[in-house]
Amino acid sequence: MPASMSTLMPALMRIYTHPACLAHDTGPGHAERPQRLIAVTEALQQHFADVNGDGLDWHEAPRATRGQLLRAHHASLLASVLETRPTERIMLDPDTVLSPASAEAALRAAGAAIAATDAVLAGEIRRAFCAVRPPGHHATADVAMGFCLFNSVAVAAAHALEKYALMRVAIIDFDVHHGNGTQAIFASEPRVMYISSHQMPLYPGTGAVEERGVGNIINAPLPPGAGSRQFQEIWGEQLLPALDAFRPQLLLISAGFDAHWRDPLAQLQLATEDYAWITRELIAIADGHAHGRIVSMLEGGYDLDALRECSVAHVGALRAAP
Numbered sequence: 001m002p003a004s005m006s007t008l009m010p011a012l013m014r015i016y017t018h019p020a021c022l023a024h025d026t027g028p029g030h031a032e033r034p035q036r037l038i039a040v041t042e043a044l045q046q047h048f049a050d051v052n053g054d055g056l057d058w059h060e061a062p063r064a065t066r067g068q069l070l071r072a073h074h075a076s077l078l079a080s081v082l083e084t085r086p087t088e089r090i091m092l093d094p095d096t097v098l099s100p101a102s103a104e105a106a107l108r109a110a111g112a113a114i115a116a117t118d119a120v121l122a123g124e125i126r127r128a129f130c131a132v133r134p135p136g137h138h139a140t141a142d143v144a145m146g147f148c149l150f151n152s153v154a155v156a157a158a159h160a161l162e163k164y165a166l167m168r169v170a171i172i173d174f175d176v177h178h179g180n181g182t183q184a185i186f187a188s189e190p191r192v193m194y195i196s197s198h199q200m201p202l203y204p205g206t207g208a209v210e211e212r213g214v215g216n217i218i219n220a221p222l223p224p225g226a227g228s229r230q231f232q233e234i235w236g237e238q239l240l241p242a243l244d245a246f247r248p249q250l251l252l253i254s255a256g257f258d259a260h261w262r263d264p265l266a267q268l269q270l271a272t273e274d275y276a277w278i279t280r281e282l283i284a285i286a287d288g289h290a291h292g293r294i295v296s297m298l299e300g301g302y303d304l305d306a307l308r309e310c311s312v313a314h315v316g317a318l319r320a321a322p
């Protein structure tokens with residue numbers, strides 16, 4: 001299309017990130033390391049630099065406010081993340097590190113989720129991907145755990161309910177680990193549907209089929225080695241039809257790429273193409289009920305090559321024209 005036309009049309013999608021997310025220092029040998037986010041952002045920049053000559057629309061994430069965080073979290077968690085002000089790394093649990101720069105990273109990660117949700121619900125863009133860390137889906141209302149400080153996707157969902165009075169917000173979580181924090185935060189909130197596929201047994205141990213909340217939680221545990229066929233079957237036959245029946249007004253994605261066969265922390269054995277497939281399926285549902293509105297958050301993914309490939313596959317599908 002002519003350049004004059006592309007400048008008049010709103011961008012289809014936007015990427016939110018912030019350099020502060022790189023300064024969250026988990027220490028030597030930690031799986032959730034800054035190189036993960038560098039791999040994602042460099043892969044996106046390189047891969048999409050020359051597509052149609054327009055690349056991606058990069059935005060710097062603002063900080064989430066205290067009021068926005070308090071919709072999903074207790075003041076005690078805000079205090080431990082924001083007011084501890086460590087002068088060196090401290091462990092919040094055996095996996096979860098608070099470094100001097102972690103509070104700022106967590107504020108920017110949650111702020112990306114808020115800004116992306118605002119942009120999508122204001123109609124500025126249809127879809128957004130937040131390339132941020134720390135991840136969020138294990139953080140409960142009051143406990144930072146599993147590499148997660150604030151539950152950014154939950155903060156975004158609570159924002160959509162409160163500021164925009166949405167009645168049906170869906171959180172789709174295809175990270176290989178169960179999003180225990182997201183489930184716990186919304187277990188009694190019928191306006192939020194949480195749908196997760198995840199490996200079981202695996203950390204954090206939650207996510208059984210019987211955990212149904214108030215009928216708004218759908219868990220699909222998969223055995224180690226499940227692979228592409230079982231993944232696409234469970235989504236195609238159960239999870240996507242349930243999501244479609246919910247008629248979500250907004251889709252939020254906990255996009256972890258640790259179910260990939262290369263990942264060192266799990267054994268679900270997905271292929272890169274599975275992430276393009278699930279993304280296209282979610283876009284179809286968003287187009288049907290939600291005016292196309294999708295906000296996707298980076299969660300896990302611990303092999304750098306898999307992160308590069310999967311983020312390109314996921315964002316490539318998100319930026320495809322309807």
Ligand SMILES: [Zn+2]
Nearest residue numbers: 175177256300
């Ligand atoms: Zn994970």
